[in-house]
Amino acid sequence: MKNIPLILESYPDIIQAKIEQRERMQRKNIPSSINGQIHELVFEDLKLWRVGQLTVSFKGGDPSLHHQIAQTASIWTQYGNISFDFGYNEANNSYRLWQPGDESHIRIGFEYSGYWSLVGTDSTDVNIVSPGDITLNLNDFDIGLPHNWQGIVLHEFGHALGFHHEHQSPATICDFDWELVYEYLAGPPNYWPKSKVDHNLRQLQSGGLTYSAHDAKSIMHYSFPAWMFIKKENSTCYTPENNQLSEMDQKMMEKAYPYDDNLIAVTDQRRIQNLDQILSHMVDKNSVHTQMHRHLNYYQRKAI
Numbered sequence: 227m228k229n230i231p232l233i234l235e236s237y238p239d240i241i242q243a244k245i246e247q248r249e250r251m252q253r254k255n256i257p258s259s260i261n262g263q264i265h266e267l268v269f270e271d272l273k274l275w276r277v278g279q280l281t282v283s284f285k286g287g288d289p290s291l292h293h294q295i296a297q298t299a300s301i302w303t304q305y306g307n308i309s310f311d312f313g314y315n316e317a318n319n320s321y322r323l324w325q326p327g328d329e330s331h332i333r334i335g336f337e338y339s340g341y342w343s344l345v346g347t348d349s350t351d352v353n354i355v356s357p358g359d360i361t362l363n364l365n366d367f368d369i370g371l372p373h374n375w376q377g378i379v380l381h382e383f384g385h386a387l388g389f390h391h392e393h394q395s396p397a398t399i400c401d402f403d404w405e406l407v408y409e410y411l412a413g414p415p416n417y418w419p420k421s422k423v424d425h426n427l428r429q430l431q432s433g434g435l436t437y438s439a440h441d442a443k444s445i446m447h448y449s450f451p452a453w454m455f456i457k458k459e460n461s462t463c464y465t466p467e468n469n470q471l472s473e474m475d476q477k478m479m480e481k482a483y484p485y486d487d488n489l490i491a492v493t494d495q496r497r498i499q500n501l502d503q504i505l506s507h508m509v510d511k512n513s514v515h516t517q518m519h520r521h522l523n524y525y526q527r528k529a530i
């Protein structure tokens with residue numbers, strides 16, 4: 227099995243460096259507890275969009291590819307109070323095309339290596355990307371579609387909606403054979419140092435996330451080859467290729483993007499109060515400060 231190259235998602239180095247820089251700035255400038263909630267939880271909550279509509283644009287590809295991606299991504303939005311506006315124009319059967327300085331919430335491109343997406347509102351965070359930068363990459367989909375393209379589209383749009391990897395869930399204990407995994411991923415085609423393997427595979431802290439019991443059927447769960455686990459095919463983290471949303475994915479979608487008006491108001495209010503608190507602590511008027519203001523305007527519905 228090891229001779230089939232396993233290519234894992236990873237951000238371009240520049241984006242990864244900016245994410246790490248932002249985390250350092252947030253930790254330095256903002257206290258570990260905000261309105262009684264731990265720092266990480268507050269920032270994860272701010273990665274979820276407010277309910278409503280997200281605009282999406284395409285850099286490259288033709289209308290038939292745009293149609294396939296739009297149809298597949300929209301499966302997510304059947305289960306939550308958020309929708310994607312792909313800018314479909316019936317008159318000439320076209321979708322919204324990328325423009326220089328594009329400020330669409332999600333900007334799809336095909337030009338970078340691999341498949342990746344920024345997580346939720348990171349796509350509009352000035353610390354990570356500038357207007358016009360690609361926020362969701364589907365490498366070479368404009369040349370040809372891989373056999374599991376629908377699963378890839380759903381997985382990447384899951385990130386774009388603010389969801390993390392299920393195999394890294396605080397409720398998931400994967401019995402990775404770490405020494406083998408480090409050794410394998412250090413080689414081609416990934417060339418990952420140990421720190422990158424940890425960032426992408428190790429379990430996330432439980433404090434900061436809403437999560438379900440381990441759901442191996444989640445579209446956000448990688449299908450790893452059995453050799454990566456100590457228990458091989460018997461590992462609880464060994465799962466066949468997932469190409470559709472699980473029942474739990476559907477439930478988590480409604481949890482993240484509720485329909486209930488009271489719940490929406492409470493959620494908006496919580497985010498606004500947290501941002502007020504964060505801003506009151508920030509003395510340095512740096513790019514994190516700018517972004518917190520932008521988030522505040524967004525949840526107050528003063529900006530897109």
Ligand SMILES: [Zn+2]
Nearest residue numbers: 235381385391
């Ligand atoms: Zn992923």
